[in-house]
Amino acid sequence: MNPQQYYRKHRKAIVTATSGFLYGGGWSLGYVTSFDTLSAAILVLATIVGGYDIAKVAVHEIRSRTLGIKTLVTLAAIGAILIGEYWEAAAVVFLFSLGSYLEGRTMRKTRNALQELLEMTPDTALVRRDGDHIEVPAHEVEEGEVVIVRPGEKLPVDGVVVDGESAVNQASVTGESAPVHKRDGDEVYAGTVNQEGALEVETTGAGSDTTLQRIIRRVEEAQEAKAPTESLIDRFATYYTPAIIVLAVGAYVVTQNALLALTLLVIGCPGALVIGPPVSIVSAIGNAARSGVLMKGGEHLERAGKIDLVALDKTGTLTTGETSVTNVRGFDYDSGEALRLAAIAEKKSEHHLAGAVLDAARSPDDGVIADGGAYVDGSEGVADRRASGETAAEQAGIPDPEEFTVAAGKGVIAWYEGHEIVVGNRMLLDERDIAVPEAVEEHVHDREESGETAVYVVLDGDVAGVIALRDRVRDAAPSVVGALDDAGVQTVMLTGDNERTARTVAEYVGIDDYRAELLPEDKQRIISELREEDTVVAMVGDGINDAPSLATADIGIAMGAAGTDTAIETADMALMADDLERIPYAVGLSKATRWNIYENVAIAVLTVTLLLAGVLTNYVHLAAGMLVHEASVLAVILNGMRLLRH
């Protein structure tokens, strides 16, 4: 670095130090000798050196009629020189620039909380091109190219594992500390650490187009977005500064005491008030990002600090969403055939229940089903329409349906070889006037009592079977509900599932209020009803199915958002991992942030009030006022930075 570059980079520090040095020199000279004129000249020089940059901004402020702190400081310094208080002038300027230098440094440190995440991404990637392995800059890797990641290395790109198996630490993206097992077909993210085996990854995003980079961009945007308190203070400051000038002039007219008037100018600076709330918010957002929680901005953060009630979706939120078939029963059909019909109908569906049905149909001899003897054969008389006995191998290939429609929150309707197959819940059957025999009803009742979800399989209007599925409740769910309860936050569970299953899960998890058999629009309606009771409502769900409810809630919290941009887009807060425990953390952090903002406003207002009293009773003078004022600015910054370690 040549001297010029060095100067440009450290200008503020150099200017502050020079002004401080001159100030110290000028003051001591005046104190120990009688070279008063020389001392005064040095002090004026100190004022000019330290005040030049400040005055430049002040001129700009005055021109654009947005009077701010620098106008006040400049007026005070000029005034002090005019009345011969050179020492005070230099002190004000030096203390102010020292304060704003420290302020800038700490603010940068706060903002850079994420810089360490960025440093996680390696600069180069080992790519396979024409059979060779070559090292290229990471941002030059093309989509679709295969990158080799050796054990212990960081992933240079986003992609899908095409070969190898390993444990990957994804803390930088999702905040989870435990490594996640990755193998063929799993998504991996740039900036995460491959801990065990070599992985071959087909690139889906590189350079600035990776999940980590997107997260960092979001966070930076969020840190810029103003919170309501901030905007309020900004508006207030535009009237406040001119009012202080008027007050100072008034004080001079009445008392004829110029020093008093100038002191009023200095202590009236709205510094701590203006800087406090943004520091709190920037710190909180940075802390959250490092823990895998993406906060959209100050506004959301302040609102989240007031959450009274958290509504949780059941499937995929309180439960893992990894549903599996536990039991298939045929009615008038063989259970294998019922499962196969269901699989054909579900083949085009993206619902998690559909995935479970297809898995079960593709490997009918698999674990749960064979071991537990869970397939109970339809012994109630095998129908004539029953398809001639196919082997498991033949069943494995599941044909496409000819037609397929989704009934959201109810099930699917499909056509196959001229037959209509309906797979879904009771609501769907009732809607289509499909009769449910008593034996079927009893069976469904039993399964639901034990917390399973039962879906009907209907062929041409007759119930052909019932498939029972179970979804594992997340281990953390009960303790998370407990933690919210301790924080004085109510919980309610919303689900499209049936009443009995819902009750079983709600009781197990410890949620007192639950609403079952809801369509997506019902969930949305319930959220807006809850909001009307003057309650601040947060909704936790997956960002895709639950997007309407997330948008309706005061705070929409999307789970498992790392892979899905839509979730990050629609939610006010996104949990990168599927980690429920982040919810009480995020609620706690938001509440702490809200209080932190109030504390900072209180510190600022209290300081100005005390100083004002001190000035009016003649205890506080210009330089001392500046010193206390700058101390209060640093105090609010340090207070806000506490949120980095919440």
Ligand code: ADP
């Ligand atoms: P949740 O609110 O639990 O996430 P959904 O709204 O997605 O549930 O679905 C509600 C209910 O509708 C399910 O419990 C199930 O009974 C039925 N359902 C929805 N989609 C399907 C499907 N593809 N196959 C069978 N049943 C379905």
Ligand code: MG
């Ligand atoms: Mg769901």
